[in-house]
Structures are given as structure tokens and as C-alpha cells.
Amino acid sequence: MDLRMQDARAFVAGASSGLGRAIARQLLMEGCRVAICSRTADRIESARDWLLRETGCPPHHVLALTCDVTQESSVLEALAAAAGHFGGLDLVVTNAGGPRTGQIDDLSAEDWRGGIELNLMSTINLCRAALSHLRAARRQERHASILMISSLSAKQPIMSLYLSNVARAGVQGFAKSLSEELGAEGITVNSILPGYTRTDRLSHLSESLNERTGRSIEDIEAGWAANSALKRIGTEDEFAAAATFLLSPRAGFITGQALVVDGGAVKSLL
Numbered sequence: 622m623d624l625r626m627q628d629a630r631a632f633v634a635g636a637s638s639g640l641g642r643a644i645a646r647q648l649l650m651e652g653c654r655v656a657i658c659s660r661t662a663d664r665i666e667s668a669r670d671w672l673l674r675e676t677g678c679p680p681h682h683v684l685a686l687t688c689d690v691t692q693e694s695s696v697l698e699a700l701a702a703a704a705g706h707f708g709g710l711d712l713v714v715t716n717a718g719g720p721r722t723g724q725i726d727d728l729s730a731e732d733w734r735g736g737i738e739l740n741l742m743s744t745i746n747l748c749r750a751a752l753s754h755l756r757a758a759r760r761q762e763r764h765a766s767i768l769m770i771s772s773l774s775a776k777q778p779i780m781s782l783y784l785s786n787v788a789r790a791g792v793q794g795f796a797k798s799l800s801e802e803l804g805a806e807g808i809t810v811n812s813i814l815p816g817y818t819r820t821d822r823l824s825h826l827s828e829s830l831n832e833r834t835g836r837s838i839e840d841i842e843a844g845w846a847a848n849s850a851l852k853r854i855g856t857e858d859e860f861a862a863a864a865t866f867l868l869s870p871r872a873g874f875i876t877g878q879a880l881v882v883d884g885g886a887v888k889s890l891l
């Protein structure tokens with residue numbers, strides 16, 4: 622299927638590694654021009670070089686920006702720089718790293734504030750800053766869409782990840798509200814909920830659980846795989862394919878939806 626994304630202009634946050642970088646790669650392969658951001662200049666520049674090697678796209682199709690998505694001013698600057706470079710923005714992917722692990726006795730008030738800033742406020746910051754650009758795209762009758770990277774913890778809380786369980790629930794409420802409001806303007810808003818997917822974050826999670834529980838990393842990861850219907854951990858590319866479709870004009874009648882990409886790990890009916 623032709624996703625009809627040639628020349629779309631995208632901004633992908635948290636894209637120096639993992640799921641964000643994989644989405645950027647897939648968008649470039651579909652012919653989009655893509656701005657990527659993360660907090661660290663050397664990591665985001667390495668990601669740009671990797672994307673250029675992987676996709677063979679022209680250098681001016683990838684813009685690497687340093688931006689901390691928890692900082693409103695940093696987000697405003699990055700989106701303005703991306704829109705300036707590409708002449709506008711059509712697609713925005715909200716994303717950041719995952720919060721620290723822990724249950725009720727493990728987390729301080731500061732940890733709670735940090736988790737909410739990282740995974741909820743960053744999403745809100747990015748969407749607020751993106752709106753003027755997406756509205757400008759719609760005035761030119763271009764397809765405009767927001768995709769929020771959330772987590773399967775929004776559907777089925779993970780006991781070792783209280784911060785994620787709470788912040789992602791907020792993201793889902795925000796996504797549904799925003800989709801309802803922006804629908805009349807023709808801007809689609811969806812979220813995508815990854816299950817256990819092979820990235821740096823997954824390694825960090827299994828190492829952290831290994832330290833807390835003494836279980837081996839192999840045993841922890843085998844447990845995650847066993848809990849899914851497909852009995853394995855997902856790949857970045859599988860996740861990026863679903864994300865890219867949701868951003869494309871071919872998903873133009875899909876909005877307000879939360880797509881779980883988890884190999885069947887969530888056990889609820891709906």
C-alpha cells in the first residue's frame with residue numbers, strides 16, 4: 622500500500638535511539654522529511670548520521686535538534702526550528718525516555734514530579750507547541766496528525782512501574798480530549814502503546830529489575846515474552862510500521878484511538 626507520505630514534514634521527539642529513532646527511519650523511507658530531537662547533541666547527531674546511512678535519503682531531509690521535551694521553551698524553539706527548516710510541519714510524534722522503576726515505598730515526591738514531567742507534561746508541551754504549525758498545514762489542505770507514544774501500562778498497569786502507570790493514564794485522557802477538539806479542524810490525534818520491545822529502555826528495565834529482585838536478566842525477559850500471546854519481545858521495526866501507518870493519510874478516518882502494539886500482552890477484551 623502506498624501510504625502517500627511523500628514530502629510530509631515530521632517532528633519526532635526522543636529520537637536518538639529506540640522507538641523514536643525507528644519511527645524516524647520508517648518515515649524517511651516513506652519519503653518524509655524528518656526533524657529528530659533528544660537532550661544530548663552527540664547522541665542526536667549520531668542518530669542523524671545513522672538515519673542517513675540506513676535510508677540513503679538526502680542530508681537535508683533529516684534535521685537533528687537538541688531539545689529537552691520537559692522544558693516548554695526548549696520545545697517551542699525546536700518545533701519552530703523544524704518548521705523553519707522544512708517550511709512547515711504536518712506530523713508530530715510525542716515521545717521521551719521511560720521513568721524510573723518503583724512501587725509506592727520506592728518513590729519520593731520528587732520522583733513523582735519527575736515522572737509526570739517526563740511522560741505527561743512533555744506530551745502536553747509538544748502538542749501545545751505543535752498546534753500552530755499543524756493548523757497552518759491544514760490551511761494548505763495538507764494531512765496533519767499527532768501520534769503520542771504511551772505504554773501498555775495505560776491499559777494494564779505494570780507493578781514495577783507506578784510512574785508510568787499514572788503518567789500514561791493522563792496521556793490517554795489528554796489524547797482523547799485533544800482528538801475530540803481537533804477533529805473539526807481535520808487534525809487526527811492517536812496514541813500508540815508499546816509492549817515489551819527490544820530497545821535501550823528494555824535493557825535498562827531488565828537491569829533495574831535484576832538489581833531489585835536478584836532474578837537473572839534472561840529470566841526477566843523470558844517472563845515478559847511468555848506473558849504475550851506471540852511469546853516473544855517485539856522489534857523496533859514492527860512498532861515503527863504501525864506508528865507510520867497511524868500518521869499517514871491512509872489512516873485519515875482514525876482518530877482518538879489507542880493502538881496497543883504488544884504481541885498480545887494485554888489481556889483485556891477491548
Ligand SMILES: NC(=O)c1ccc[n+]([C@@H]2O[C@H](COP(=O)([O-])OP(=O)(O)OC[C@H]3O[C@@H](n4cnc5c(N)ncnc54)[C@H](OP(=O)(O)O)[C@@H]3O)[C@@H](O)[C@H]2O)c1
Pocket residue numbers: 634635636637638639640641658659660661664665688689690691716717718719720739740770771772773814815816817818819820821822823
Ligand atoms: N521499549 C519498550 O519496551 C517500551 C515499552 C513500553 C513503553 N515504552 C516507552 O516508550 C518510550 C520510548 O521508549 P524507548 O524504548 O525507545 O526508550 P529509549 O531507547 O530509552 O529512547 C528514549 C529516547 O528519548 C530521549 N529522551 C529521554 N528523555 C528526553 C527528554 N527529556 N527530552 C528529549 N528526549 C529525551 C532519549 O535520548 P537522550 O538520552 O539523548 O535525550 C532517547 O532518544 C518511553 O517513554 C518508554 O517508557 C517503551
